[in-house]
Amino acid sequence: MKSWPAPQQNIFDWYKKDEYTQLESALHEVESKIDAQLRNVRIGHIDTGCWPDHPASPVRLMIDLGMSFVKGETKDPKVRIKNGKLIFMDFPPQ
């Protein structure tokens, strides 16, 4: 968004770097100390739904456990297409 400052490098994952949230280092720390079979954690994501075909969708997207609670819809938790568009963020990119 041109209104706001943009990162000068690592434009894709800048917010995970050490000068920001340290999320990248934290992930490496967990992966280095905890065996893969013990890395079990479950996050419920309450939002507008998911789009599982996108390559950046969560690796372990639990589509069968997910659900839509919107009245009149099927239980499928995918984002719905309305008027040829997907609406799944605070304000769609221009």
Next chain:
Amino acid sequence: MILAGGMVGPNEGRYDQNSGEVGAIPFAEIVPLRIGDEVFLIQGRLDAFVQAMYRAIDLQCDVISISMGGAPTRKMAEAINLAYEKGIVVVAAAGNNFNVPLDIFVPEEVVYPSRFDRVITAVGATANQYPYDFDAQDDVKSFPNGEQMQGNSGPASVMKTAIAAYTPNVPWATVSLEETDPKYSFSRRGGGTSSATPQIAAAAALYIVYYRNQLIAEGYNDTWKQAESVRQALFSSADSKKIPESKKYYGNGVLQAKKALSKFIKVTDDQKAERAKVSDSLIGEFIALYTNLF
């Protein structure tokens, strides 16, 4: 994708110079709980929100990430209380408003459920480390077509359970539906406190994985003390020195996920967060506000 997106190859998306792990915690199980097409929690979506909360509780989620906010209800408060008692860390977006003159009906303070003490309030910091708030920035001005959006914060009583993560200009999954085969891409213009929320949720989940054995050994699992151990770890490790007015805009500070792992946090009985509750006057105030707007 911010939460737990997987490996993206060099030819996927618009940012083909970038490849690698998109998500902050790619091994986490993510349960998608859809409650509407838009992120404002108003009449019509409030019941769905409560149902989604109970679904997440029944599925024994460790963390609930809520990229939505709006009006409070008693049922919402009950669901938040149950989640906390069961040790689930709940993170919710502070909410957004628009830096335009007619935006008088959209709250600039933190909305519900983020406003409850038992919920971590996710507020926004931008790439220059200053708040996602035009009033707190130098040389930043709003543009039309959605660029006026900024994050909510305050009052001070709510900010004691707030923490900041970064937005806007974070990656966002996009899909072009105009072609025969949908084209998957990325925008790096993702924005809103909804984008900050999964960063904090991911950090909470990383702490739980890292200290799972200790949480069980202390008897914290399935009790509020698990949630509080995570919350206190995130709050105490947050960087409160990024900006002079950190407490006002960021509450505890900016998320420092690696530092949060530096030690296991023991919890005492007096650290239990205040119960979420909703009075008649509070409900009326918020319902009126959103009914007028929408």
